[in-house]
Amino acid sequence: MITFHEVNKFYGNFQVLTGINLHVKPGEVVVVLGPSGSGKSTMLRCINRLEETSSGQLTVNGVRVDDRKTDLNKLRRNIGMVFQHFNLYPHKKVIDNITLAPIKALGVSKSEAHQTAMHYLEKVGIADKAQSYPSQLSGGQQQRVAIARGLAMKPQIMLFDEPTSALDPEMVGEVLDVMKTLAREGMTMVVVTHEMGFAREVADRVVFMDQGKIIEEAPPEQFFSAPREERAQLFLSRLLNH
């Protein structure tokens, strides 16, 4: 469903991604781990071309993302994205945050968009906040709205860019629970996170990155109990023994 083939990316002379090869199958949950600055978020953001690749091939659903001729808006309608800082629209109510893209980008009617939005708000457990503004919500609630906003486009793929990193610790659980439900329902997900528990429990596969390269790729049991690469071992020991 998502295929990276020898993808490289440069910022000027600095190489951010080096020889990325990765294949994500439909319904698969891939968790990307690695130290800060290792290129995890950049790789994720290439999938919907928030970042441009410099060379190599990147396909989503058989469509070349790196092709200039690709209809970017059409491609993106099928890929939901959740950001570290939620990026809700502060001037719009929760319900309008969710209905905006379906109405504008999909051309869905207002009443249908409203219905869909309420459905997903219920799913993430905050239907009662539909008429609130984002600033009136806690961080965890905001991030759940952001997930509902992504889902309302009924995408086949959801991307998560450190969705819990900006949250107070006691709110991490509520967001991860929503993500777990999604995973169980068969959503194709690529998740950049530092939540090891989530990776261990939900991931079909863990991808470990360092310095712009994929160092190791393994099922979570194997990755967490016996990482092959030294860099991954070091990373895990630092995380687990602090």
Added chain:
Amino acid sequence: MIDFSILVNYFPYYIEGFLNTILASVLALIGSFVLGSILAVFRITGVKPLQWIGTAYVEFVRNIPLLLIVFFFWYALPTFGMRLDGFQAGTVGLTIYTAAFIAEAIRAGILSVPKGQMEAARSSGMTYVQAMLHVVLPQAIKLVIPPLSNQFINLIKNSSVLTVVAGLDLMYFADKVNGDSYATVSAYVFAGLFYLVLTLPMSYGSHVLERRLAKSS
């Protein structure tokens, strides 16, 4: 010291100047807002030639005196076969000049909307224009209102530049009153009061608007 009979005797002069100042200001306000918005968008699109045009315009116009720009339209244009009267030359000069500042105010407003807003909108499949229209600009407007109203107040005051090209504005008629009556202080004090009639409500209005917008966010 202040002779109110001057105001009474020359009232028609003041009113004509006052109305011309309003007309020049409104025309320049509309013109500079439209031109300034276009230039601001030029500067942020990321399309290099447009960006270059926008930057060159702003940097060039902002860094020369308003008087010089008005002189250009008054003295230089006729050599190219175009003749504007004083009012036209002054108003066009004012528009060209103010547009540079308005472009900067609008650009700064758009740029201070966090980048994540555009990214969120674009990543959900909205076009650049849709994202601008529904997500970025509504947030930018709040940030732009205080500097923009400043620019508009400056514009009204700067319209006094029309005097030097015989633009029939308020200052021009104040000069006339002075020349006619030799009551210099009174002649200009009343002109000042007429300017305040225009600028004070604007200043007050922008504060009210600012507060109302601050509440809604």
